[in-house]
Amino acid sequence: MTEATTAKRAQLKPPISNVGVVGWLYTNLFSTWYNSLLTIIMLLMLAWSVPPLFQWAFVDSLWNSSAAACRDIDGACWSVIPNNFRFIILGFFPEGQEWRPILAMVLLLGLVIYSKERSRWKKSLAWLWLINLIVMGTLMYGGVLGMPVVETAQWSGLPLTLILSFFGMIVAYPLGILLALGRRSKLPAIKTLCVVYIEMIRGVPLISLLFMSSIMFPLFLPEGVTIDKVLRALVAIILFAAAYIAEVVRGGLQAMPRGQYEAADSLGLNYSNTMRLVILPQALKIVIPPSVGVLLSVFKDTSLVVIIALYDVLKTTMVTLSNPEWAGYSKESYIFLALLYFCFCYAMSSYSRRLEKELHTGH
């Protein structure tokens, strides 16, 4: 065919079933008979379930009313949230001092958002985190700069959830790295200790460790010595998370080619320098995305402290619901809480996926 003949022939439009809305519908929803059937079943199910839910949540609902007004409606009583917002989020933190936990949370979340960019991952960032954690701790505990002391028993709500998960994760990480190195060690005694520890912790539910921290740990201490409840739960979470981090880090260590070890050996580096300068920087880079995954599950798992009666954000919600005035609006409160957790967790998991893509510099 020559140029001339093509030019003469009028450009045919693609068939209607291939382009535009119809084309999209055809390829994505009705391509085969069973796809059409599936689509119709799905649409019927959505039509059956969504409108009543919508009616309940948005049409028949009250958003900011008194508890008494809620008794007369069929829909959702979202008013339970604004009316108890302060208690759900901050719990028993003393009146008039609310700015302290709020500032601490803002600092933490600000730093988390700041740390997202990989170009900012430098040594100074680690120092910034350390300073931030100290400032957070000071803000929460007080006792300096004219801030009255707030005992940890009064730490509750969202700040407690954030402190347990972030402090827990940050302390657990180095411990996890040590455990992973121990598990890969050639020294039989060290290796056995680490393997036993990791497998034991991973084999039992977190709740048994929390029980241990709350009811068994006091028996371990010499007479007269007590450690407060929040710290004990934090220790349990750290011990738990460290075992999982160790497995994640071990994955990274195993992925290192032998040549890296041999090259470090041939340079005459000793064990600690080999690890510090050659192996760990590369291995840890690989395991950042799964580490975010561990942080995510630790964040979700902190909700288990409810069972040992720490007042995290789930427990403060339950306390609100035990108030006869607001009893019976559990669904609304739990949906609000689920939304709160979802925002945090979804941000973390999509960040982890993004990092995975960015860091995947292999072939």
Place this chain on the structure above:
Amino acid sequence: MKHKIPPTSTKPIEAAVPFWRDAGKRAIAFQIVALFIVSGASYYLFSNTQANLARQSIATGFGFWGKEASFEIGESLIRYSAADTYARALLVGALNTLKVSFIGIILTTILGSLVGIARLSSNWLVSKVAGSFIELMQNIPVLLQLFFWYAVFYESFPSPRQALNPIKGVFLCNRGFIFAIPETHSAHAVMGWMFLAVLVGGWFLNRWGYQRQELTGRPFPAGRITAALALFLPLLIWALYGAPTAMNIPELRGFNFTGGLTVSPEFGALLLGLVLYTSAFVAEIVRAGIQSINRGQIEAAKAIALRPGQVLRLVIIPQALRVIIPPLTSQMLNLTKNSSLAVAIGYADFVAVANTTINQTGQAIEGVAMIMVVYLFFSLTTSVFMNWYNKHMALVER
């Protein structure tokens, strides 16, 4: 030792190497120190504990197993009353844990596989709905989900008197989900045994069919024959016994239902929460497993004229399973471990019973140790199975 300096002829040099520069000796010293620290710390904690227990006059040992438990347990697979021993109460708890885990694992595998396959569907709507389900379930703590479903059960459902009755013989109320079951009849046991016998026979038939195909190249539809027999033979027995159709229909007596089978709100909420949460993770595993198969494999299978069903059964599934099974097992283990959250909504699983035991006897150490041992037992059995399976399924390479 690998790093030992090779022996040299000149003795003075070897002697000049001090022991802290000898990697071998240093390793031994390091391990001794580590062991010393660990055992020292353990001894310290142990002696503190001894002193504390003596001071608070808490009994030690498992003597309480034989004592009367004197607490009721809401639901139990075996006969139990408050007059039974702690040992029996703990057994009831362990069986309840096994019950919720077993049913949960089956339902999770089914739902997770369906959602995982749906996620890969070419149908946009199905894929998006599956995707939203996965994201939603993965990102909400399982404990919160349990509380939510429990709240739905006891807040939204009416009292037994106004129970919802969608189909005849099925009731939904805040006492649980109650439905009719066939009246026990001697035929049922025979049907069950027949079913098992067909399954065992089918296994041998399948093996024989496979061997015949290896020898002669003619396939034998063992699977279909087994399925048909498994359906038909029990029905035949049922008919031979006079087709008993009597049903045990639940009835409202006073404030609650009698008869039928009741799924308590605690069990229902626990099962629902665990299944929905875990199946989201299973779905992702199944999706990754199916996606891990090289397109060339599917094209090759089509090129040798396998039908779509055969491609799936003979090429895709065997290879995908190899990728899917290990993480799947760890999810199943997670489900079992998460079933310990039952204690928060009042289902009498092992942790809940052990917790009550601790509160009554004060023997925290034994209680927590029992919880750990039971779950470690589950984990170790699973990993033994996993190792066996991995060996069994490992790719035999040239």
